Amino acid sequence: MKNVNKEKWDEIYKIKKQKGSFNKYPTEHIVVFIAKNYYKASDRSAIKILEIGCGSGCTLTYLAKEGFDAYGVDHSEYAIEMSKEFLLINQCSAQVSVQCATVLPYADNFFHACVESNSIHCNTTEDIRLMMIEIHRVLRPGGKFFGIFVSDRSDEFGKGRMIDVSTFDFSNTTTFRGQFDGFPVIHFFSRDEILDLAGCFSSCKLELDITTIETGSHRSPLGYWLVELRK
Numbered sequence: 199m200k201n202v203n204k205e206k207w208d209e210i211y212k213i214k215k216q217k218g219s220f221n222k223y224p225t226e227h228i229v230v231f232i233a234k235n236y237y238k239a240s241d242r243s244a245i246k247i248l249e250i251g252c253g254s255g256c257t258l259t260y261l262a263k264e265g266f267d268a269y270g271v272d273h274s275e276y277a278i279e280m281s282k283e284f285l286l287i288n289q290c291s292a293q294v295s296v297q298c299a300t301v302l303p304y305a306d307n308f309f310h311a312c313v314e315s316n317s318i319h320c321n322t323t324e325d326i327r328l329m330m331i332e333i334h335r336v337l338r339p340g341g342k343f344f345g346i347f348v349s350d351r352s353d354e355f356g357k358g359r360m361i362d363v364s365t366f367d368f369s370n371t372t373t374f375r376g377q378f379d380g381f382p383v384i385h386f387f388s389r390d391e392i393l394d395l396a397g398c399f400s401s402c403k404l405e406l407d408i409t410t411i412e413t414g415s416h417r418s419p420l421g422y423w424l425v426e427l428r429k
């Protein structure tokens with residue numbers, strides 16, 4: 199079956215690659231998570247950390263520079279090419295693969311941690327479920343997941359063409375903020391859905407980070423769940 203999601207990300211990263219338009223900095227929330235949990239490790243090179251949807255490689259580069267054993271998957275070959283280039287520019291290394299995250303090419307219990315930033319929510323309900331099962335499988339007991347998922351409390355929720363109950367196609371949609379305009383697949387998470395997906399993990403910590411644009415009487419909130427799970 200044609201994967202419109204992968205095709206769109208290929209299109210986006212093909213243009214980014216041509217322009218040399220790298221995302222230079224990792225999300226602050228990921229830096230805080232990594233610092234809090236792994237900076238004190240006596241041997242950082244023994245700590246294996248996987249990033250799902252690594253894009254042009256800013257998080258992988260940060261992880262490698264901090265001395266961790268970094269791995270990344272992305273289903274766009276252009277994104278992976280950019281990740282390799284960004285790692286090279288920064289004179290560090292990580293193991294990267296072109297791979298859809300519904301099937302992870304790693305052994306059970308392999309990683310100490312898995313992180314993602316704005317990637318998992320670019321998928322349907324069904325694929326997200328498969329990804330979370332895979333993430334649980336590749337994490338070692340006690341291993342942690344940190345992700346940033348867009349919330350159903352956002353202004354954009356319910357706009358676009360419905361794909362499934364919480365997933366929308368924004369290919370032909372124009373919104374006030376424009377955050378997801380053009381995305382073929384965007385999934386909005388409720389608190390209950392995350393708790394359900396976290397069912398196989400031993401603990402789940404959730405924080406909701408909402409920013410609101412106010413113009414006159416119009417309010418446009420955009421919410422992200424900061425999801426911390428422990429196997």
Ligand SMILES: C[S@@+](CC[C@H](N)C(=O)[O-])C[C@H]1O[C@@H](n2cnc3c(N)ncnc32)[C@H](O)[C@@H]1O
Pocket residue numbers: 203207208221225250251252253254255256271272273274277297298299300314315316317318320321325
């Ligand atoms: C919004 S970008 C974020 C990129 C990166 N995490 C960052 O913060 O710069 C979303 C990324 O997730 C990747 N992605 C989306 N769904 C994926 C899937 N099912 N498997 C692998 N990668 C995926 C896309 O190709 C894209 O690189």
